Amino acid sequence: GAGVSQSPSNKVTEKGKDVELRCDPISGHTALYWYRQRLGQGLEFLIYFQGNSAPDKSGLPSDRFSAERTGESVSTLTIQRTQQEDSAVYLCASSLGGGGVKGFFGQGTRLTVV
């Protein structure tokens, strides 16, 4: 596609439910990042994928969070047993290489846990 595509754009879920967020990167981009942005805050790193290398999961806030990516394709971020503090915009970005997101962000998924 022309840009990084994320779905859904908005998600409202009940506390305790699991949610799955999807990111479709720009074709050919080997690097993919997930960030979280709480209201009025900067971006918080969650996880980084680079090709077939082991992902950098150092930003995942708890074991309720997990992410997968197969090769250079779609990535999914899963949050289990959602809590109200998980409410945020989840942003995905892809780029041709690593080095910290010189690339392009998707429009994000706004998650609201009620």
Add this chain to the structure above:
Amino acid sequence: QKEVEQNSGPLSVPEGAIASLNCTYSDRVSQSFFWYRQYSGKSPELIMSIYSNGDKEDGRFTAQLNKASQYVSLLIRDSQPSDSATYLCAVGFTGGGNKLTFGTGTQLKVEL
């Protein structure tokens, strides 16, 4: 804990003036520095990157890096109302792998 700090603003400048946005960071040994612009309700977009001391110019934007003083700034010349947005500073720390640490952003308002 590595930190990146920005004044939240809002910073108000008249149209045509120079807007100066500042960012300080806590770790002397840092590798890469980025400025992103984020319009309300939109995702961030990269506008400048800088890796070595000094100035880097791109159109109306100039990034300035001073590693000894641990600050990076963004100057916007001939500010336009369309420049009104939140500007996020991001730093890639040595040993931090491929993740960036972001500041909370400075809101810029360019007034007619």
